[in-house]
Amino acid sequence: MIELDSITRSFQVGDQSVRALRGVSVTIAAGEFVSIMGPSGSGKSTLLNLLGLLDRSDSGMYRLDGLDVTALTDAEAARVRREKIGFVFQFFHLVPRLSAADNVALPMMLAGVQPTLRKERVARLLADVGLSQRASHLPGQLSGGQLQRVAIARAMSMNPTLLLADEPTGNLDRSTGRDVLTLLEELNRRGTTLIVVTHDQEIGARAGRRIAMEDGQVVADSCPSGEGP
Amino acid sequence: MTSRDTFSLAWGSLAHQPGRTLLIALAMSIGVASVVVLTALGEGARRYVLDQFASLGTGLLIVIPGRAETSGGAPGVLSGQTTRDLTLADADAVARLRGVERVAPLNVGVAQVSRGGLSREAVLLGSTASLLEIRHMRLIQGHYLPAGPSDQATQVCVLGLRIRAELFGQANALGEWLRIGDRRFRVIGVLATQGQQMGFDSDETVAIPVAAAQQLFNTASLFRILVEARGRDAVAPVKEDLLALLKARHENDADVTVITQDAVLATFDRIFTALTLAVSGIAAISLGVAGVLIMNVMLVSVAQRRSEIGLLKALGATASQVRDLFLAEAGLIAALGAVIGLLLGLAASFVLGRIYPVLPITPPLWAMAAAVTTALVAALLFAWLPARKAARLDAALALARR
Numbered sequence: 089m090i091e092l093d094s095i096t097r098s099f100q101v102g103d104q105s106v107r108a109l110r111g112v113s114v115t116i117a118a119g120e121f122v123s124i125m126g127p128s129g130s131g132k133s134t135l136l137n138l139l140g141l142l143d144r145s146d147s148g149m150y151r152l153d154g155l156d157v158t159a160l161t162d163a164e165a166a167r168v169r170r171e172k173i174g175f176v177f178q179f180f181h182l183v184p185r186l187s188a189a190d191n192v193a194l195p196m197m198l199a200g201v202q203p204t205l206r207k208e209r210v211a212r213l214l215a216d217v218g219l220s221q222r223a224s225h226l227p228g229q230l231s232g233g234q235l236q237r238v239a240i241a242r243a244m245s246m247n248p249t250l251l252l253a254d255e256p257t258g259n260l261d262r263s264t265g266r267d268v269l270t271l272l273e274e275l276n277r278r279g280t281t282l283i284v285v286t287h288d289q290e291i292g293a294r295a296g297r298r299i300a301m302e303d304g305q306v307v308a309d310s311c312p313s314g315e316g317p
Numbered sequence: 318m319t320s321r322d323t324f325s326l327a328w329g330s331l332a333h334q335p336g337r338t339l340l341i342a343l344a345m346s347i348g349v350a351s352v353v354v355l356t357a358l359g360e361g362a363r364r365y366v367l368d369q370f371a372s373l374g375t376g377l378l379i380v381i382p383g384r385a386e387t388s389g390g391a392p393g394v395l396s397g398q399t400t401r402d403l404t405l406a407d408a409d410a411v412a413r414l415r416g417v418e419r420v421a422p423l424n425v426g427v428a429q430v431s432r433g434g435l436s437r438e439a440v441l442l443g444s445t446a447s448l449l450e451i452r453h454m455r456l457i458q459g460h461y462l463p464a465g466p467s468d469q470a471t472q473v474c475v476l477g478l479r480i481r482a483e484l485f486g487q488a489n490a491l492g493e494w495l496r497i498g499d500r501r502f503r504v505i506g507v508l509a510t511q512g513q514q515m516g517f518d519s520d521e522t523v524a525i526p527v528a529a530a531q532q533l534f535n536t537a538s539l540f541r542i543l544v545e546a547r548g549r550d551a552v553a554p555v556k557e558d559l560l561a562l563l564k565a566r567h568e569n570d571a572d573v574t575v576i577t578q579d580a581v582l583a584t585f586d587r588i589f590t591a592l593t594l595a596v597s598g599i600a601a602i603s604l605g606v607a608g609v610l611i612m613n614v615m616l617v618s619v620a621q622r623r624s625e626i627g628l629l630k631a632l633g634a635t636a637s638q639v640r641d642l643f644l645a646e647a648g649l650i651a652a653l654g655a656v657i658g659l660l661l662g663l664a665a666s667f668v669l670g671r672i673y674p675v676l677p678i679t680p681p682l683w684a685m686a687a688a689v690t691t692a693l694v695a696a697l698l699f700a701w702l703p704a705r706k707a708a709r710l711d712a713a714l715a716l717a718r719r
Contacts, residue, residue, distance in 0.1 A: 137713040142631060163635045170633025177716065181628045185333040195632040197322045246633070 089118040089249070089281055090139065095148035097134055108134040109145070110304040116283070116297075118249065121276045123295035124285045131304040132285045133254060139283060140173050140252045141165045153249065170199050174243030174280075176272070178255035180235040182227040182242075188234075189214065189223040192242045199246060213241040217271060233264035240271055244280075251275060253284045257291060269294065318638050327645035330622075338650060341607070341614055345654025345696065346661055348604035349688045353662025355600045356684035358669065359593025361676035366589060368677070370582050376418065376552055377451065377578035378559065380411070380542040401567045402538030405467050405527065410566060411544055414558050416551040421448040422467060423541040424530040430523055432484045432495040439480050440522045441497065443530020451545050454519060459491045459506030462526055470528035474502040478510045479520040497523065498533050552579050597684060601691050607654070608695035611647050615703035619643070619710070626707050627715025640708035647700030648693060655689040662688075 097109040108131045116122055124132045137143035138150065141157060150158050157168060182191045189210050196206045214220050217237040227235055236256060243251055253272060257265030269291055276282040284291060292298050300308035331338045382403045408422035424443035429436055442448070446464040449456070461475055474497065481490050481504075490504045502525060511519040531537060546555040556575050564571045619626070629639055662680060670678040 133717075140631065142627075142713040142716070143711075163637070166630065166633050166635040166638075169631065175631045179624075181624060181631075181716065183625055183628070185329055194629075197326070198318050198629070198632055198634045198638060200318055200322075242632070 089120075089153060090114070090116040091149070091151040092139075093149040095135075095138060095145045095150065097131075097138065097143065097145050108304050109138070111148070112304070112306055113148075114299065114306060114309070116281065118281055119276070119279055121273065121282045121294075121296040122284070122299060123292045123297070124283065124299045124301060125287070125289075125292045126301035126307075130301040132301050134304075135301070136252055136254055136283070136285050139250075140175060141169050170195060171246060172249050174246070174248040174251045176236070176239050176243050176251065176253040176256045178258040180227070180232075180239045180259070182235060182238060184227050187224050187226055188219060188230065188238045191227070191238055192245055195242060195245045209245060210241075213245055214238075216244070217241045231264075232260050233267060236260060236264075236268045237271060240268070240275070244275060248280065250281045250283070253282070255286055255288075256284060257286070257288060265291075318634075318641075323638075323641055323645050324649065327642055327649055331646055331649055337614065338653070341611055341650050342654035342657060344607040344610050345604070345651055345692050346656075346658030348600065348607045349655050349658025349692050350661035350665060351600040351603055352597050352688035352691070353659060353680045353685055354665045354669070356593055356597045356688075357662070357666040357678050357680035358676070359589065359596050360681050360684070361670075361673075361678040363586065363589030363593060364677045365675065366585050367582060370578065370585065376546040376548055378544040378546060378552060378556055379576045379578075380544060380559065380563070381574045381576065382538070383572060383574060401570065401572055403542055403563075403573065404537060404539060405531070407563060407566055408539060408542045409467060410562060411542060411559055414555060414562060416547050416555045416558070418545045418547045419447040419451060420545070421445055421451045421543040422527045422539045423448070423543055424527055424534065424536070425540045426530065426534045428498045428523075428533065430480065430484065430495060430497050432493070435484050437480070437483060439477075441530060441533070442522050442524045443527040443533075444524060445527055447545075448524065448543070451543050452519075454511055455509040456506050457509045459504070461506050462524060463505075467526075468528045469526065470532050471526050472500060472502045472529060473505045473526065475506040475508060475524040476504055477508050477518070477520040477522045479518075480523055481507050497525065500529070500533060502529075549579060552577050597687075601688070604688070604691050604695045607692070608699035611650060611696050612699035612703060615643060615647060615700050616706070618646075619703050619707045622707075623710060623715040626710045627712040630710070630712035631716060636708035639710075640704045643704035643707050644697055644700055647696045647704070651692045651696030654696075655692045658688065658692070659685060 092112055092114045095109055095112045096107070098105050098107040112135060124135060126132045134143065138145055141160070145158065148158070149156065152168065152172065157165070160168065183194070186194070192210045192213050193206050196209065210223070211220070214223050217240055219234060219237055219241070222230060222234060227238070230238065251272070256272065257268055260268060265288070272282055272284070273294070284295065286292060298308070298310040299306055380403065382401070405422055408420055411417065412420040421444045426441045427438055428441045430439045444462065445467050446462045449461040456475070459475070463471055463473065474495070476490060484490070484495060485493070490507060493504050494501050495504065508519055527539070544555065544559065546552045556577060559575060560571060560573070563573050567573070626639055666678050666680050670676070
């Protein structure tokens with residue numbers, strides 16, 4: 089599903105070059121639940137952005153579903169994001185002026201899905217996260233847990249094979265965070281590959297596979313599928 | 318993404334900040350309204366002047382003896398250089414040309430007009446019955462000069478309103494006799510007041526048959542021949558035929574000048590159109606200013622909505638989709654402004670039309686279309702930079718933790 093080979097990425101901060109990733113090589117199979125953990129500045133968010141095609145590596149090779157995505161044009165990358173990748177963010181990133189239903193519909197809108205089909209799928213997606221009653225609510229009228237569930241419904245709206253979550257529970261209290269995690273695990277059970285970046289040891293522990301990062305390198309991999317279990 | 322979705326998303330973000338949206342639209346609408354009003358005024362002035370000229374007859378040709386271009390000076394009759402005079406026979410020959418509706422030979426002079434003890438100088442117009450129609454004059458009493466051969470020196474006259482008043486007072490003038498120069502003429506009609514026309518105040522004139530005028534002034538020549546063509550289209554061919562005819566009649570010497578009303582009209586038309594365009598061009602600058610305003614606000618908006626833009630990209634929006642979204646916002650604002658501006662402009666034109674009823678103030682359709690198009694083009698042009706900026710935004714950075 090995902091093959092990373094010696095990925096490097098550095099940023100220019102002031103007159104200093106910061107090497108966020110120094111040769112990361114990871115292979116993740118379809119359907120895995122992977123947690124990426126590590127201290128701040130370890131490169132885990134950069135890795136997630138790279139995986140989500142929001143960022144490009146300086147060198148190395150990234151294959152997604154057998155397709156080399158390192159050299160995609162901007163439009164091609166957008167298409168891959170649209171069709172294969174769902175994002176869940178720490179700060180939810182819902183558009184405040186759009187209702188829950190419209191937020192969930194946004195990726196389908198961008199993909200040009202017909203309005204009638206869109207409506208149907210939005211209803212089903214909201215039902216899946218238990219928010220059918222809140223479809224017409226604006227984000228300002230929803231609680232943090234509900235917001236994250238709307239965001240998850242949105243991430244799943246194009247039925248992606250890869251779900252990337254960046255601190256999905258970081259902004260939620262413990263019990264709500266657990267609910268959200270349960271929801272993500274449920275999606276993973278249905279076949280979606282789930283990669284979660286987190287500080288939370290509990291989430292890390294629940295993942296089937298734990299990758300620990302430090303200084304832009306993978307320092308531990310509990311079940312390195314690339315090398316065979 | 319379908320364009321309908323693009324516009325509905327763009328509209329959503331505009332409606333989210335109604336105050337800001339309305340203010341920019343207002344700036345745009347002032348530009349559109351000023352273009353509409355100023356062109357309406359310019360067009361009104363143009364049409365006013367053209368109407369004034371048209372009231373003299375748009376099919377009018379004036380034949381003047383002498384050639385304007387030979388000496389670069391005035392036509393011969395003024396400088397006394399003309400070789401051959403225009404004659405009544407010339408006028409009659411012109412009248413037989415194809416495309417000519419009517420012809421009025423004209424002799425002009427000043428003569429003493431007296432009745433009993435009252436006497437004054439008056440401009441004497443020697444002409445024929447056709448002059449009445451050619452000059453669009455009206456009678457309030459009696460008849461105009463008698464129709465019939467132009468060389469018939471009937472001793473009758475038609476008085477201008479003021480001459481009549483000064484010579485007859487309240488008394489009846491019709492059928493009375495008066496003395497012009499050394500001859501007696503009978504009053505057969507009185508002209509309605511007409512105001513200034515081509516240098517004469519028709520109220521101060523006395524019209525007599527052209528043959529009688531020639532006798533009075535002891536001349537065989539004509540001052541002018543007024544020719545009315547059958548409609549505007551006939552003016553050009555008539556002018557050509559007329560010149561050829563008179564050249565043939567004048568021993569192959571092209572010694573007359575023909576002025577067409579059309580040429581004068583066309584000149585005024587050009588002057589006023591140029592003026593209107595200049596004025597509306599200046600007004601269009603305000604549309605450019607409104608465009609800069611849109612750019613400004615869009616730049617701020619892009620900065621404010623970084624995370625939303627980043628989100629759209631993460632959800633699979635391409636750079637061109639993001640760009641189109643911002644362009645759609647600019648286009649919608651401009652369209653809103655244009656609609657408000659058109660309404661404002663039409664309302665202002667209506668009010669102006671009420672204040673200056675003599676001016677036919679209606680904004681021309683082309684000006685309204687041009688104003689709206691300029692508004693849209695300016696908005697899209699100036700929104701291009703912010704939209705491109707949004708499209709090029711680094712999604713990963715934009716989504717980074719706040």
